[in-house]
Amino acid sequence: MTSSPPTRVEVPPIRGWLLIEHPGPWGFSAGADIPGLPADVRAAAAALGFRINLIRQYRRSPRPGRERCFVSSAAGGRQLLEQLPAVRVADRFAAVAEAVAAGRPSGLATPVAEPMYLVCTNEVRSPVCGGQGRAVARAVAAVAGRHTWETTHVGGCRFAANLVCLPSGVFHRGISPAAAVALVEAAGRGRSALAPLAGDCRRPGSCAQPGAELPEPA
Numbered sequence: 001m002t003s004s005p006p007t008r009v010e011v012p013p014i015r016g017w018l019l020i021e022h023p024g025p026w027g028f029s030a031g032a033d034i035p036g037l038p039a040d041v042r043a044a045a046a047a048l049g050f051r052i053n054l055i056r057q058y059r060r061s062p063r064p065g066r067e068r069c070f071v072s073s074a075a076g077g078r079q080l081l082e083q084l085p086a087v088r089v090a091d092r093f094a095a096v097a098e099a100v101a102a103g104r105p106s107g108l109a110t111p112v113a114e115p116m117y118l119v120c121t122n123e124v125r126s127p128v129c130g131g132q133g134r135a136v137a138r139a140v141a142a143v144a145g146r147h148t149w150e151t152t153h154v155g156g157c158r159f160a161a162n163l164v165c166l167p168s169g170v171f172h173r174g175i176s177p178a179a180a181v182a183l184v185e186a187a188g189r190g191r192s193a194l195a196p197l198a199g200d201c202r203r204p205g206s207c208a209q210p211g212a213e214l215p216e217p218a
Helices: 039-048 086-101 127-147 177-188
Strands: 016-021 050-057 068-073 080-085 116-120 148-151 163-166 170-173 197-200
Touching: 016 039, 016 086, 039 050, 039 086, 050 068, 068 086, 080 086, 116 127, 116 177, 127 148, 127 177, 163 177, 170 177
Parallel strands: 016 050, 116 148
Antiparallel strands: 016 068, 050 148, 068 080, 116 163, 163 170, 170 197
């Protein structure tokens, strides 16, 4: 009896990310859950190919009025991650996103030199992500601390848990808590690690077999 081939994961082409700190509650769709997000920000994100996600730092709550936004892209050949206050997203997002997608600092936001590890825990969208995602987030937080973020849907719920590393834009699908810890620890040593399922959101149709080795976050 022959075994079936490994599952391949198609990762949607994403040029960048707009991440908005929003402790909750989270609903089915991030686009509908962001209070007061201007239509022109949504339009700019769509035009630039940026995905909008809500995030919350694992077991940490921002002070009211101090919520942050992060804009990240590696589309221009340079991995960039910048931070700005959520209250400035309306007037700065388009310019910041255009710059980082072109591979240059925007000068309008604060550069972030450290990685972000996003784990989908959106249980309203998928109970599996809520359960397995939280287990991975808890494990990653034990080694990565404040660099660990829960996020709304990133796609591929059937492959939960899903981990996205920024600013590299690399997805890790079907990752276990132990594998996630190994990946983060290896990244901290400047090395790459093997993950069960992975893909790179910078290239349309990118996919990888289980055990594929991909770049770690800068």
